[in-house]
Amino acid sequence: MTPHENGVAPLALPTDDGSWADWLSERAEAQLVAAEHHTERLRSMDGAAGEAVLERWNEIARQLRSVASLASLVTNVHPDERVRDLAEALEQRVQGVYTDLGLDRDCYRVLSSVDPAGLDAGARRVLERSLRDFRRSGVDRPDDVRERVRSLSERETDLGLRFSRNIRNGRRTVRVDPARLDGLPDDFVASRPVADDGTVELTTDYPDYMPVRTLATDRALREELTVAFLTRAWPDNEPVLAELLAVRQELAQTLGYADWPTYDAEVKMIRDGAAIAAFVDTVTELAREPAAAEHDTLLARAQQDHPDLDRLTAVDRYHYSELLRREECAVDGREVRAYFDFDQVRAGLLDVTGTLLGLEYVDVPDAPRWHPDVTVHEVHDVHDGGRYLGRIYLDLHPREGKYSHAAQFTLAPGVADLQVPEGVLVCNFSRGLMEHSDVVTLFHEFGHLVHHVVGGRQRWVRFSGVATEWDFVEAPSQMLEEWAWDADVLARFARDADGRPIPAELVGRMRAANELGKALGVRTQMFYAAISYRLHAEVPADVSARVAELQETYDGCAMVPDTHFEASFGHLGGYTSAYYTYMWSQVIAKDLFSAFDPDDLLAPEVARRYRDRVLAPGGSRDAADLVADFLGRPYSFDAFEAWLTR
Structure with a gap:
């Protein structure tokens, strides 16, 4: 050690x-x-x-x-x-x-x-x-108010834990004839053994669900697994969520706030709960026309195979997005994934982020861990004589009972001279070939991890690591996604079975293909943000019905019938009313990225300035000041709007 x-x-x-x-x-x-x-x-x-x-x-x-x-x-x-x-x-x-x-x-x-x-x-x-x-x-409130706050806070904690537990334990499976796996890659099919009854088991874990919804040609299979995925924690979480919303509303009002979003927004960059609704509607309107055009193009392509289809849902949206990428941009996800072997991607991630941020990762193969899949790495500062910064753990494959999405968890907060920062990356990736979208996710989540370690040398623990305002937290990670789209960066680790690097021309086509559905993607993010805000602001009697209305208003696609997305929307537990922060952070991320040279994303000068001025301070300064210090000006909406509408 x-x-x-x-x-x-x-x-x-x-x-x-x-x-x-x-x-x-x-x-x-x-x-x-x-x-x-x-x-x-x-x-x-x-x-x-x-x-x-x-x-x-x-x-x-x-x-x-x-x-x-x-x-x-x-x-x-x-x-x-x-x-x-x-x-x-x-x-x-x-x-x-x-x-x-x-209290x-x-x-x-x-x-x-x-x-x-x-x-x-x-x-x-x-x-x-x-x-x-x-x-x-509520410490300065009368005794009866303080006791009510205590009771409500304890209940809110209990309900939040139950909500998350039901999602973790809500994994579902379907069994299908292997003949129905047409369109899925050979390595995917080969890694799913046929049982004695002649069927193959598919689960709602990401390594099964994501390829099936994108690549399976059997529409009934896509629908079956999508419905299972979108009902993972239903009906168990229906009463839990209803009570959780009511408890948060009462807690906020007991403390003198109009509603939970008003209470929650006070400590964020946005400051005002009503401003969340304005932000969501502004971004939705910006995306409305380009998203409508994308929807109509996708629908027209889907109707070639299914003439009776009149609205897109998740059953067809991702599949026909993939088909259009193949047909219009000559990008086949099965071809792309051949370059993204998991072990190579993990090694490449460490190489790229180490080069970019001046870090060295040293494997610790004999370090204790909670599961054999986990790898452990010490982090050293190349710019400071190899100074030891902290430790990271990578837990990247699915298993029963594990957190089913992707996130960075803190093992130990860093405090100068007292405690080493240690963080854990928890994801659910395939052990073989990865989708490029998973590579992007890996870069994103690793952004949180390096923020935790690089920013973890604070005197005051409340400012250690990823301790900025919550609506800035995602910006550094969203910006790091850009490195997973750069041809020169990918060529460092993305290689096929014969060792040939991914062609720059293919990466160019991938980028063009990714642009095809970006406005629809923004609309979907605004649907999620609207759920987060509106459910807390309104506390509707019928949550499922209100979510269906919000999907019609904000999402560019229709709801899959008989599903309950909100029951497994885990961010309602942690982000509560503030899921807007993903897009708010995206606005800032696009502005941050504008400072880098697109022809040399690993150029050391700007990367060093970014590390030292944005990541290293942790939460010791307001996020707006960190960004202004790096950019030399306040952040603006310009780069995001130019990206969305071009």
Whole structure:
């Protein structure tokens, strides 16, 4: 194990699979006890120096965030259901501690008595944000209001965990005659064994669902698996979501806000809940005409095979998008995926991001981990003499009970001189050849991971890593997707079975093909954002009916009959009313990317400036200031609008 420069080592995970439950319980208990000890000390620090008060507050936050991060990760990745259940219970417990702390009048009294005039900029920022958090928790409200807030917060945590658990456990399967797999690549078919009854099992996991919806020529098969995918957590999540929305509404109104989006937006770049609706409608209108043209083109192509079709749904949209890419741009997904062997892509990802950001990744093959699929890598700073920055874990293949989408999880938040930043990339990719869309996803999610590590050397834990305003969080990752579309970058690792690099001419056709459905893609993102905002702003009595109306209004395609997308829309748990942030971040990402040389995306000067001015500060400055510091001006809508409407 390589130590940090001050001797701080990464977290020592269990070496024995059977000891995870005891290790997790003991570690969490020790940190919760430590947090309570520091809380007791803080309550008696009236009149103490401001720096000392904030250092104590920082230690409480470090202990609690460490427990919460570890518990969330284990809940979503550990192969043992018993350990996952234990971790979920810890998640709920630590959220209860957070709730109690936010309502602790003694802690609030001590912090509010600190004179900000004697603090440096970072400490003042911690104090300001912390006092805002106290106010938003209702600490200054009457006792009956505080107790109601406590009860609602605990219920919101429980419902959020249940909502996510139902999605994780909602995996569905269908069994089909192998003859129905026409159109799917040979390696896909070969890796799905035929059972004794002569059928092949397909699941709603991404490595099955994504190729089937795109490539299968059997429309009935596409429909069957799409319906299964879009109903994964239904009906279990129907009452859970309804109550979750109601609880969040009551919580916000109890605290004096008009609704949950107003409460939630206060701490984001957008600031105002009503501005979310305006942003969603603005982007929807920008995309309306180009999306309508894309829809009509796709529908016309689908009607050649299915004359009675009058609206596109997910059953046909992705399949005929792929056909048009082949026919108009001569791009065949089966040809493209031949260049994206998983092992080569993973190695290429590390090579490209290392070169771009001045990082070196060192394999740690003997490091303990929760599953044999996981790889472990130390991260070193090439620009600073190989200085040790942190550790990353890559957990990239599906398995039973694992988080079924793609995300970066924190294993340990970084704190200067105290704790090494450690992050985990959790995805669900094929072990063989990958879709190019999966390569893009991998680059995107890895953007969060390097942000966590590079930005993880903060004095104050609340600013460590990916700790910016939530509507900026996606921008660095969305920008990194651009490197997965560059011919020179891809040629470094995208090679076929004979070792030939992907031709630049093919990448050009891929880029042209990707442009075909971009406006429809934006409309779909606005549908998701409208669900997120409208369900929380309106709290409709019939959630499914309202979602159907929103799809008709915002999405460029129709709903698949008898499906319930909202039941498995996991971002309603974490992003709550703020899924708009994906597109808000995309606006900023396009602007950030405009600073790079499209003919040399690995040029070191601009990349170094980006790393040091946008990623390294973590959340220690407002996102708008980070962007302005990098671009030399405030961010604008111009680059995004030019991309969308060209």
